Every structure is written in structure tokens, then in C-alpha cells.
Amino acid sequence: MVGERLGGLDTAFLQIENENAHMHIGVVLTFAGEAPRYDDLIEVFERRLHLVPRYRQRLLAPPLPLDRPRWVDDPHFNLRFHVRHTGLPAPGSEEQLKELAARILGQRLDRERPLWEFWLVEGLEGNRFAVIAKTHHAVVDGVSGVDVVTLLLDATPEPSPTPPPPPWLPRPLPSRAELLVESLAGPLRTPLELAKVAQRSLAHPEEVVSDLRRGIGGALEFARAAFLRGGPRTPYNGKIGPHRRFDWVRFSLADLRAIKARLGGTVNDVVLACVAGALHHHLLVRGERVEGVELKTLVPVSVRADVERGALGNRVSLMIATLPVWCADPATRFAIVRDQMAALKESGQAVGAKVLTELGDFAPPTILAQASRLFATQRVFNLVVTNVPGPQFPLYMLGRRLIDPFPVVPLAPDQTLGVALMSYDGRINFGLIGDYDRMWDLRTLARCVRRSMAELAEAAGIELEEPSPYPRPEWLAEGGEGAEAKTGSEGRGAARGTSDGIG
Structure with missing residues (x-):
């Protein structure tokens, strides 16, 4: 097994990327209550990561420029490298969170490792904490990314019970000889794939003609x-x-x-x-x-x-x-x-x-x-x-309610x-x-x-x-002890924009 070959669009995102243009999508999430313990978060990942195997895989480039990269298991996968823990200095304002997120988002993902990071950020004012997550666009699109994030969240304050995950052992990396054979076979694969498409088309010629006419017309519109x-x-x-x-x-x-x-x-x-x-x-x-x-x-x-x-x-x-x-x-x-x-x-x-x-x-x-x-x-x-x-509908991470995704x-x-x-x-x-x-x-x-x-x-x-950016009092009570926190003036009232002649 030499690993799954990247599709054309996924490969395009890799080709566009350079030292200044980083092709990862991301999200900044704010939650109500005190941050969970880092080790508890690690445990959630360990129990659910098998649901997205790609998050344990890295890219492997072909030895010849005749084929696309492949996804292979990372033999040195370390969950704590990808799930990181930090905090904001006092007062822990949203402006400070934005600056931290900008710095993290400005760092290119390491292609020698699985292409994702997840940061737990403590100390956000107003009885909140944050998460900053980023994943390479070659791994997910925006809609798929929402689904992947929700795998780590729950629809109720009480985390859903998760059975122990199956044991994971990385599959051996393909040898250079195996990769070379696959690269040489790449140019031969295209005519075979086109032949399969043509064979399927013969079964419904009327639909094919209609789809072809619409597809060509749309392609010309997009190109124009x-x-x-x-x-x-x-x-x-x-x-x-x-x-x-x-x-x-x-x-x-x-x-x-x-x-x-x-x-x-x-x-x-x-x-x-x-x-x-x-x-x-x-x-x-x-x-x-x-x-x-x-x-x-x-x-x-x-x-x-x-x-x-x-x-x-x-x-x-x-x-x-x-x-x-x-x-x-x-x-x-x-x-x-x-x-x-x-x-x-x-x-x-x-x-x-x-x-x-x-x-x-x-x-x-x-x-x-x-x-x-x-x-x-x-x-x-x-x-x-x-x-x-x-x-x-509201989502929760270890009993803490998600307030805002950005x-x-x-x-x-x-x-x-x-x-x-x-x-x-x-x-x-x-x-x-x-x-x-x-x-x-x-x-x-x-x-x-x-x-x-x-x-x-x-x-x-x-x-x-x-x-309002702040949690309601009932949100702090939803998750029990882990989500309870002080209630002060910073936790009440609606957000107000600053007037500088623009608004």
C-alpha cells in the first residue's frame, strides 16, 4: 500500500503555497467558562482522532514529477506536537486574542508532519477561553472542516460517552522502489480513468449530452x-x-x-x-x-x-x-x-x-x-x-459552551x-x-x-x-463545575462598537 493519492484540487492548493502565501484554513473559537485541563483535552483527542485518520497522516512527495503526492501514516506522530497550550497575558482582551491568532495563522504548517494545529488559549477576559485551529486546505474544505471540528464537540453539555479507540499502529512507509513504480504508472493512469468515464457514459447517452452541454457552457462562462x-x-x-x-x-x-x-x-x-x-x-x-x-x-x-x-x-x-x-x-x-x-x-x-x-x-x-x-x-x-x-444549535467542548466561531x-x-x-x-x-x-x-x-x-x-x-461576546449566566451553569466562573460586569451587557467617524 503506497498511500492515497491527492486529487487535482488538493494538489493545486499545495502548488499555490509559498513562503508567504500559506494555504491553511482556520477558525478561532471562544467558549464560556474556565478552560479545560490540557490533559483532559488530549484525552478527548485520543478517544476521537481515529474518526479522522487523515490527522495522523503526512504528505509524501513522489520521486519523479509524474505523479501527485500521497497521504501516508506519520511514523513519528505526536499528538502533543499538534495540540498546544498557551495563555493570554492580563487583561486577556479580544484584541490580544486577535494578535495571537494572527501570529499563529502567519506560520506555515510543517509538511513533514500532519498538516494541522489546535491551540488551547487560556485567560480570555469575561469568563472565557479560546481555541485556535488551522488545517491545510489540501486536507479539508470549509464545509468538511466544520464537520471535523464538530467531531471534537458535543451537542449537549454532558460529553457523549466514547468507547476506547482501537489501537493505532502506523503503516510502514512505502519504499522508494514502490513510489518509483507508482510515479511511472501515473501517466498511464489517466487514459484508463478516461476510458472508465467513457464506458459509464455509454449507459446514459442522453444525460451525458445534456450534462456535457451544460458543463461546457458553464466552463466558458467561468473562463470568460x-x-x-x-x-x-x-x-x-x-x-x-x-x-x-x-x-x-x-x-x-x-x-x-x-x-x-x-x-x-x-x-x-x-x-x-x-x-x-x-x-x-x-x-x-x-x-x-x-x-x-x-x-x-x-x-x-x-x-x-x-x-x-x-x-x-x-x-x-x-x-x-x-x-x-x-x-x-x-x-x-x-x-x-x-x-x-x-x-x-x-x-x-x-x-x-x-x-x-x-x-x-x-x-x-x-x-x-x-x-x-x-x-x-x-x-x-x-x-x-x-x-x-x-x-x-449550541455545541460544547468538555461541558463548555461554544460562544463564537470566527x-x-x-x-x-x-x-x-x-x-x-x-x-x-x-x-x-x-x-x-x-x-x-x-x-x-x-x-x-x-x-x-x-x-x-x-x-x-x-x-x-x-x-x-x-x-454579546460574553456568556450568559445560564451558560456558565450548563457545564457544571468546569464551566462555572465569576460573574462580573465584564460578563454582562451587549457589545458596543467604537466610534471613530467610520460608523
Whole structure:
């Protein structure tokens, strides 16, 4: 057994990565109560890690550039290397947590080990602690990542009983001779796979013709959107360094649903219109022009079937939307975004992008590497905005209630800003990641996001209510002794934004 071969899209994420562009996704989680003991957390991992075997596997590169890397068991796997423990200095503010998360997210994962880290962070003010998790995009996509995280969490305050895990012994690494044979067989594998696809197609020729017509049409639409006209030069594009800034904004999911109900559209339309407005205000604060500015935005779309949820690997397609950053009126901005997204869905662009990414499974590794780097560096898009649906019920880790998840999207080469969203238990949170030097005012952008959402709410006749970052007293009692803590003024009241002329 020489290990599982990476798919085309998973390999592309490896090819895009360099010393400054780190292709890991991540999440910062805040919990109610005192942090669990590190050894107790290790025990949870030991009991459940067998449910995601990939987390004990590392990459093994082929000896010849004719094949893709493979997943193999790590013979030196050490759980305590991946699950780490740290604390915030007093006072343990959210700003300090953001700085710590940015430093951790700015560190590239070691390819000689399994590609993930999980940090337990004590000392967050307001009777809270945090977790910072990151996993390479070659391992999971955003939707799969949510499922993997929930494997470590429970739906009730009382942890569900877990039977002792089966004993684990790493499978021997393949020999160089075995890898060489597999590499030489790689070019022969593609015609055989194509022949199997053709054989299956003969059974239902009418469906094949219909799917082929739709796939080719969608692929042309995606290629036209991606390559016919490059994204404009903006502060959100340019050479990046390895270091990051991270910020977040909380909203009520009910508020966004109320806005989309009043204005007509979807929650995703509200999100994209909000981002367009935030960039409008941010560019003005920087003294940049906004007249005629339309930013090309890569919007990942999950094509993971329900039966595939929790499976590892990437099942993602893409759409390229154009954000009307020039538009100052929030209602007009929303209408433009809504109509455009409806047209994109009708165009089959996501289907076409899926066809193009699946072609990567048949492409020679050298061609795939060049195509991946070209797509990431030619300003095909200005930024990524991704919206990951999370569970709409409370989750717990060792009896402590999860309050907020803040997602992280990687920065590709030439991308200085990324926007990720995750909904959970009635909230929807923005996670903003930026290059440390070029997005020096990321905190200002976060305030612009609040202002833009407030404008949309006003246009819809809705009054926004920002969720509190602090646990309610009943949440602290849910988990028993481990979650109980002091109740003080820092644990009560709603979060309030800071006024600096932006909001």
C-alpha cells in the first residue's frame, strides 16, 4: 500500500503555497467558562482522532514529477506536537486574542508532519477561553472542516460517552522502489480513468449530452469571467509577506434574514452587498478613488453532498462575482448584487468551474502546477469571500459552551485581504484576514463592515442588535463545575462598537 493519492484540487492548493502565501484554513473559537485541563483535552483527542485518520497522516512527495503526492501514516506522530497550550497575558482582551491568532495563522504548517494545529488559549477576559485551529486546505474544505471540528464537540453539555479507540499502529512507509513504480504508472493512469468515464457514459447517452452541454457552457462562462478581464489594481492586491492581521465582526443571523426578506434576495446577497459597502467606505478612508471601481470576487460554493459531509478532501466549486464598490447607495448596491448572483446561478458558472477543477484530476502534475500558480498570481480575482454554514444549535467542548466561531480563509499570492463568514447558533460572524503590512488598517475595515451592514439594515427598516461576546449566566451553569466562573460586569451587557467617524 503506497498511500492515497491527492486529487487535482488538493494538489493545486499545495502548488499555490509559498513562503508567504500559506494555504491553511482556520477558525478561532471562544467558549464560556474556565478552560479545560490540557490533559483532559488530549484525552478527548485520543478517544476521537481515529474518526479522522487523515490527522495522523503526512504528505509524501513522489520521486519523479509524474505523479501527485500521497497521504501516508506519520511514523513519528505526536499528538502533543499538534495540540498546544498557551495563555493570554492580563487583561486577556479580544484584541490580544486577535494578535495571537494572527501570529499563529502567519506560520506555515510543517509538511513533514500532519498538516494541522489546535491551540488551547487560556485567560480570555469575561469568563472565557479560546481555541485556535488551522488545517491545510489540501486536507479539508470549509464545509468538511466544520464537520471535523464538530467531531471534537458535543451537542449537549454532558460529553457523549466514547468507547476506547482501537489501537493505532502506523503503516510502514512505502519504499522508494514502490513510489518509483507508482510515479511511472501515473501517466498511464489517466487514459484508463478516461476510458472508465467513457464506458459509464455509454449507459446514459442522453444525460451525458445534456450534462456535457451544460458543463461546457458553464466552463466558458467561468473562463470568460476569470480571464477575459483581470481585476483592477487596488490596495487589496500586491506582493504579500508571511505575517498577518486578523479581526472579526459579529452579527445576528436573524437580522440578516430580516434584511434579505425586506429587500428580496438571499443571506449571501446581504453578505456580498455588505462587503461591497465596507470596501467602498474603506477605500474612501484611505483616500482612494471609488468611481467606477468593481472588484472581482471569488465566491467558493460547496458541491459536497450530504452523504459526503465529514469526509476529507475538497469538494468545492467557484463563482466569480463583481462587487459594485462604486455604488454609494445601500439599496441600489444590494439590488445590483442580488440580480448579478441570480444571473450567475442561471449561467451555470459554478457547474463550469467544477468541470474545470475536476479536469485537474486528469492533468499531468507539471501542467497542473503551472495552471494553479497562474490562476493565483494573474489577478484573476481581487479577493475571496466565503460563507460557511455552521450548526444552528449550541455545541460544547468538555461541558463548555461554544460562544463564537470566527473563520479564516487563506491569502493567495497577490491577495492582501480575505473575508470568511460562519453562521452558528443564531449568529453570523465575519473573519477578516489581511497581510500585516499592506492591511495595516484592518481594524478600520472591520468598522466599515459594521457601518455597511447598518446602512443595509436602515434601508430595510431593520434595527441591528450586535450579539454579546460574553456568556450568559445560564451558560456558565450548563457545564457544571468546569464551566462555572465569576460573574462580573465584564460578563454582562451587549457589545458596543467604537466610534471613530467610520460608523
